[in-house]
Amino acid sequence: MxxxxxxxxxxxxxxxxxxxxxxxxxxxxxxxxxxxxxxxxxxxxxxxxxxxxxxxxxxxxxxxxxxxxxxxxxxxxxxxxxxxxxxxxxxxxxxxxxxxxxxxxxxxxxxxxxxxxxxxxxxxxxxxxxxxxxxxxxxxxxxxxxxxxxxxxxxxxxxxxxxxxxxxxxxxxxxxxxxxxxxxxxxxxxxxxxxxxxxxxxxxxxxxxxxxxxxxxxxxxxxxxxxxxxxxxxxxxxxxxxxxxxxxxxxxxxxxxxxxEEEIVEQEVVTGIAYAKDEAQISLRRLADRPGVSAAIFGPLADSHINVDMIVQNISEDGSRTDMTFTVPSSDAPKALSVLDQNKSGIGYDVVQSESGLAKVSVIGIGMRSHAGVAATAFKALAEKSINIKAITTSEIKISILIDGAYAELAVRTLHSVYGLDKT
Amino acid sequence: MxxxxxxxxxxxxxxxxxxxxxxxxxxxxxxxxxxxxxxxxxxxxxxxxxxxxxxxxxxxxxxxxxxxxxxxxxxxxxxxxxxxxxxxxxxxxxxxxxxxxxxxxxxxxxxxxxxxxxxxxxxxxxxxxxxxxxxxxxxxxxxxxxxxxxxxxxxxxxxxxxxxxxxxxxxxxxxxxxxxxxxxxxxxxxxxxxxxxxxxxxxxxxxxxxxxxxxxxxxxxxxxxxxxxxxxxxxxxxxxxxxxxxxxxxxxxxxxxxxxEEEIVEQEVVTGIAYAKDEAQISLRRLADRPGVSAAIFGPLADSHINVDMIVQNISEDGSRTDMTFTVPSSDAPKALSVLDQNKSGIGYDVVQSESGLAKVSVIGIGMRSHAGVAATAFKALAEKSINIKAITTSEIKISILIDGAYAELAVRTLHSVYGLDKT
Missing domain, CATH: 3.40.1160.10 (Acetylglutamate kinase-like)
Incomplete structure (x- = not known):
């Protein structure tokens, strides 16, 4: 019972x-x-x-x-x-x-x-x-x-x-x-x-x-x-x-x-490959590298109910200016650009660049935490298919890769195979 | 307000x-x-x-x-x-x-x-x-x-x-x-x-x-x-x-x-004429005239969810046997007859007669209570149109008359006119 x-x-x-x-x-x-x-x-x-x-x-x-x-x-x-x-x-x-x-x-x-x-x-x-x-x-x-x-x-x-x-x-x-x-x-x-x-x-x-x-x-x-x-x-x-x-x-x-996860005895390194199409990338160039700049960008976007997904920020070379890239659904991109433009002086960036029609492909697996080289395997496999990587974000159990939307299916199949998920 | x-x-x-x-x-x-x-x-x-x-x-x-x-x-x-x-x-x-x-x-x-x-x-x-x-x-x-x-x-x-x-x-x-x-x-x-x-x-x-x-x-x-x-x-x-x-x-x-009614200053004797078509009449002949006979008839009909409308019972001539007439919607008549048949011994009647396709025409008015001759006017008017009255029931403010369904509209128009309801 x-x-x-x-x-x-x-x-x-x-x-x-x-x-x-x-x-x-x-x-x-x-x-x-x-x-x-x-x-x-x-x-x-x-x-x-x-x-x-x-x-x-x-x-x-x-x-x-x-x-x-x-x-x-x-x-x-x-x-x-x-x-x-x-x-x-x-x-x-x-x-x-x-x-x-x-x-x-x-x-x-x-x-x-x-x-x-x-x-x-x-x-x-x-x-x-x-x-x-x-x-x-x-x-x-x-x-x-x-x-x-x-x-x-x-x-x-x-x-x-x-x-x-x-x-x-x-x-x-x-x-x-x-x-x-x-x-x-x-x-x-x-x-x-x-x-x-x-x-x-x-x-x-x-x-x-x-x-x-x-x-x-x-x-x-x-x-x-x-x-x-x-x-x-x-x-x-x-x-x-x-x-x-x-x-x-x-x-x-x-x-x-x-x-x-404790109930899963034989933990795979990679469990699945997920993807999302119709992503748009927005990059802010030569942004003032100061405290509060992220809040100045993403606060107004949140207020406009724009759902931001990946966020990538690099350490700036000289400690004064940096670049920030993030993704939104393609349908939200025009609205996001308009919000950024309205808040340009508050944020303090030089130029904004954007590209639509991208795809995000993600490799997921709890086993990643204890296995090195999972990301390297993905990058190598995609390179062999000549798929260009535009941005990368990772978490403990996930690697997300932004690519041209036209390659989404190819990338999914490539990663699904390289981690042995095809095998029964 | x-x-x-x-x-x-x-x-x-x-x-x-x-x-x-x-x-x-x-x-x-x-x-x-x-x-x-x-x-x-x-x-x-x-x-x-x-x-x-x-x-x-x-x-x-x-x-x-x-x-x-x-x-x-x-x-x-x-x-x-x-x-x-x-x-x-x-x-x-x-x-x-x-x-x-x-x-x-x-x-x-x-x-x-x-x-x-x-x-x-x-x-x-x-x-x-x-x-x-x-x-x-x-x-x-x-x-x-x-x-x-x-x-x-x-x-x-x-x-x-x-x-x-x-x-x-x-x-x-x-x-x-x-x-x-x-x-x-x-x-x-x-x-x-x-x-x-x-x-x-x-x-x-x-x-x-x-x-x-x-x-x-x-x-x-x-x-x-x-x-x-x-x-x-x-x-x-x-x-x-x-x-x-x-x-x-x-x-x-x-x-x-x-x-x-107190708010209605000029009370008419007759206020309106209502009618209901597709009525069926059921008569039980030579019924034992004893206490409880009505309950024996209408109890089982109610249990079968048959909606009985007019009920007419005359005082019996010799105190032993009487006739009972009532109406139901025509669509319920077969079911009602079957219920009566199943309960024949309990009710104690001689024969049952029924007729479908009847109409009930009703004359309504609170003023009736204080005016004599309202019913007589109706009967005379219908007689002049050769409409045969099959049964009559009355309340303080209503007279209901059962007639052949074919005469329903004629009866309504006749009564509407005879009580002066046509006039503005």
């Missing part, structure tokens, strides 16, 4: 047939004697429809800008999960499984007041656990909670993953199964490298890098939360036959386990 | 343009210095879509019957009003009107535990009134409340009218304006009698008879509630130009006022 959280995304509950399929997955776990909480998203497309109405309403009502109250956004958009949680409860009941739906405010899932992108502050798992004792499945509307103002709050797009992990932590679940439209986490994107393999296990830290670097399997915040609370999280497919052999295997279910 | 409740139904909030139109009606009242609570239904068609999913889910999940948990029904269906209340709040804010949405559980609107057709037990108007003081409009999701189990409860179809009147009572509103797709209450159905006139005023008791007899302007329960709490209720059109002259006239707005 185990206590598990099962999470299903929008494509998994897109219509009544798929909701029935989800109910079969849940029934399998219940029949195996497990205590189950299910977290569901809204039907695919439903959240977009609701968000579309919210965004269009101000202009239809004659307003110049499309400003809207985030509290009303939350009250409207949270309704999507309400519908699927109720329908799944009915499906389970129809299959003889005791179940009831829970909205965020009923549990309650308490959040902060940052409507539209709220953070979970506290979840009271008492009532859910009490229902487990009588064999009842909790069907929880994901993506939502209730703020200190007693109004609905949503966690931001993709927030149902975060709901699931947070609920798993609150009820001290043995694991959290994230059912999605892929069957696990791969060593790289299989569309780029068909030899990519599904991992059995990946450490939280590695998954964080994979998630934030564009492997869009799990929301970054949910991985952070899982790491902090040590929630063993499985990524698996909701489209598998719920009753196929091995689907309910508690020790070795199909999918990828995201877990503490 | 007045405190008013404004209620808008599903067709009035069917899309963003119509929601904007509703917001214009609200803004007009706010600009006139009124304190306003708005109650909204779900977008037209939305409730039906949600109910359709709820009803289909059990069979999709493999259940034989389409039984479903009414608490889940409520959790799902209440989401429709949640969306429109949020959108209307955004529309109002975009027009410079301070507004916020309220879900049933937030106010709270407390109901009993009869999920799917709950009754309002208590509404705490304190918080709404506090917001009025700072000029904020309350946009309330209609049709819903929260049960003693802390779960969403809906009031049954058409329940938004009831929400509106109950909220008007709770906040001691000066009046409750029900905006709908008709522009008031007519002396009879204008599709049958083009000379039908819109009434300026109608007494609660009369409206109750009109509503329950098929003039589908207002839900019966909302009229009952308005009568008990003496809530002055206006029925008016949501499709009028919100800024046309006279629309905001507090003393004489366009529409029909439903009010206490």
């Amino acid at each position: 185990a206590r598990i959280v099962m999470k299903f995304g929008g494509t998994s509950v897109a219509d009544l047939d798929r909701i029935h399929n989800v109910a079969r997955h849940v029934k399998r776990e219940v029949d195996a004697g497990n205590q189950v909480a299910v977290v569901v998203s809204a039907m695919a497309g439903k959240t977009n429809e609701l968000v579309g109405w919210v965004q269009a309403m101000p202009k239809v009502a004659g307003a110049d800008a499309s400003f809207y109250d985030a509290r009303e956004y939350d009250a409207i958009v949270a309704s999507g999960e309400q519908v699927t949680s109720g329908l799944l409860a009915i499906a389970l009941q129809s299959m003889g499984v005791d179940a009831r739906s829970w909205h965020g405010w009923q549990i309650p899932v308490k959040t902060d007041n940052a409507h539209g992108a709220a953070r979970i502050v506290d979840i009271d798992g008492t009532e859910l656990i009490k229902r487990f004792e009588i064999g009842q499945v909790a069907v929880v509307a994901g993506f939502q909670g209730v703020g200190p103002d007693n109004r609905l709050a949503t966690l931001g797009r993709g927030g149902s993953d975060t709901s699931a992990v947070a609920i798993a932590a609150a009820i001290k679940a043995d694991r959290c199964d994230i059912y999605t439209d892929v069957d696990g986490v791969y060593t790289t994107d299989p569309r780029v490298e068909p030899k990519a393999r599904r991992m059995k296990k990946i450490a939280f830290e590695e998954m964080l890098e994979m998630a934030s670097l564009g492997a869009k399997v799990l929301q970054v915040r949910s991985v952070e939360l899982a790491m902090v609370h040590k929630v063993r999280t499985f990524v698996r497919s909701s489209f598998d036959d719920p009753d196929a052999p091995g689907m309910g295997d508690p020790n070795n279910p199909p999918g990828t386990l995201i877990c503490d | 007045a405190r008013i409740v404004m209620k808008f139904g599903g067709t009035s909030v069917a899309d963003l343009d119509r929601i904007h139109n509703v917001a214009r009606h609200v803004k007009r009242e706010v600009d006139a210095g009124n304190q306003v609570a708005v109650v909204v239904s779900a977008m037209a068609g939305k409730t039906n879509e949600l109910v359709g999913w709820v009803q289909a889910m059990p069979k999709v999940a493999g259940a034989d019957a389409s039984f479903y948990d009414a608490r889940e029904y409520d959790a799902i269906v209440a989401s429709g009003e949640q969306v429109t209340s949020g959108l209307l709040a955004i529309a109002l804010q975009s027009m410079g009107v301070d507004a916020r949405s309220w879900h049933g559980w937030q106010i709270p609107v407390k109901t009993d535990n009869a999920h799917g057709a709950a009754r309002i037990v208590d509404i705490d108007g304190t918080e709404l009134i506090k917001r009025f003081e700072i000029g904020q409009v309350a946009v309330v999701a209609g049709f819903q409340g929260v049960g003693p189990d802390n779960r969403l409860a809906t009031l049954g179809r058409g329940g938004s009218d009831t929400s509106a009147v109950a909220i008007a009572a709770a906040i001691k509103a000066d009046r409750c304006d029900i905006y709908t797709d008709v522009d008031g209450v007519y002396t009879t159905d204008p599709r049958v009698e083009p000379k039908a006139r819109r009434m300026k005023k109608i007494a609660f008791e009369e409206m109750l008879e009109m509503a329950s007899l098929g003039a589908k302007v207002l839900q019966v329960r909302s009229v009952e509630l308005a009568m008990v709490h003496k809530v002055r209720t206006f029925v008016r059109s949501s499709f009028d130009d919100p800024d046309a002259p006279g629309m905001g006239d507090p003393n004489n707005p366009p529409g029909t006022l439903i009010c206490d």
Whole structure:
């Protein structure tokens, strides 16, 4: 017997047939004697429809800008999960499984007041656990909670993953199964490298890098939360036959386990290759090398909601002037340049240079910490393919390399091969 | 300055343009210095879509019957009003009107535990009134409340009218304006009698008879509630130009006022003619005339959810055997006959006779109480048109006559004319 959280995304509950399929997955776990909480998203497309109405309403009502109250956004958009949680409860009941739906405010899932992108502050798992004792499945509307103002709050797009992990932590679940439209986490994107393999296990830290670097399997915040609370999280497919052999295997279910690195006995040096396209590079030349210059650059960019990714600054030759390079999504580049121009006197740079259409390729692996030469291997392999490296940043478990976007796929395949990830 | 409740139904909030139109009606009242609570239904068609999913889910999940948990029904269906209340709040804010949405559980609107057709037990108007003081409009999701189990409860179809009147009572509103797709209450159905006139005023008791007899302007329960709490209720059109002259006239707005009879100075003897088609008559012949026989008949019919309307029983000639006639909707007649057959020995009747395709025409007016000869006028007028009367029931303020359905329209026009309702 185990206590598990099962999470299903929008494509998994897109219509009544798929909701029935989800109910079969849940029934399998219940029949195996497990205590189950299910977290569901809204039907695919439903959240977009609701968000579309919210965004269009101000202009239809004659307003110049499309400003809207985030509290009303939350009250409207949270309704999507309400519908699927109720329908799944009915499906389970129809299959003889005791179940009831829970909205965020009923549990309650308490959040902060940052409507539209709220953070979970506290979840009271008492009532859910009490229902487990009588064999009842909790069907929880994901993506939502209730703020200190007693109004609905949503966690931001993709927030149902975060709901699931947070609920798993609150009820001290043995694991959290994230059912999605892929069957696990791969060593790289299989569309780029068909030899990519599904991992059995990946450490939280590695998954964080994979998630934030564009492997869009799990929301970054949910991985952070899982790491902090040590929630063993499985990524698996909701489209598998719920009753196929091995689907309910508690020790070795199909999918990828995201877990503490201590649980991974044979640690690979490099675990995966991630990439992000459509990056733009911006370089500020002959910048005053004085305290506060970084704040003068990145403060105004943050205020303009521009998401800066890589930042590279070299030690200046003479201690007076330096160069600073950073990347932003290509779509944000014109805005970033305009912000820099407005703040030119405050920052104090000579010229600005920029280039769009770049790609960032990253090599990730916890084993890197104890192995020398990982970076050198990458640089050599890329050089052999005549791929020019524009910038490099590294962390303890990651090397990120900025290259011309045209070489992105080639670089991914080259690195995937050179670290032996092709081999089974 | 007045405190008013404004209620808008599903067709009035069917899309963003119509929601904007509703917001214009609200803004007009706010600009006139009124304190306003708005109650909204779900977008037209939305409730039906949600109910359709709820009803289909059990069979999709493999259940034989389409039984479903009414608490889940409520959790799902209440989401429709949640969306429109949020959108209307955004529309109002975009027009410079301070507004916020309220879900049933937030106010709270407390109901009993009869999920799917709950009754309002208590509404705490304190918080709404506090917001009025700072000029904020309350946009309330209609049709819903929260049960003693802390779960969403809906009031049954058409329940938004009831929400509106109950909220008007709770906040001691000066009046409750029900905006709908008709522009008031007519002396009879204008599709049958083009000379039908819109009434300026109608007494609660009369409206109750009109509503329950098929003039589908207002839900019966909302009229009952308005009568008990003496809530002055206006029925008016949501499709009028919100800024046309006279629309905001507090003393004489366009529409029909439903009010206490004391407010109606010149009481007409007959106020309106209502009708209901597709009635079936069922007669039980030579029934044992003993205590409990009515219960033996109508108990099993009620258990089978058959809505019995007229009931006519004559005093028996010899004190031992009697006849009983009652009407049901034609669509329920086969089921009713089958229920009677199953309970034949318990009831103790000789034969059963039935006829479908009948119509009930009703003459309504509080003035009847103090005027003799109203019924005789009806009978004479119908006889002159050779319309045969099959059964008659009367109350203090109503005469209902059962006739062949083919004569329904002729009977309505005849009675409308004979009581002088054609004249302006």
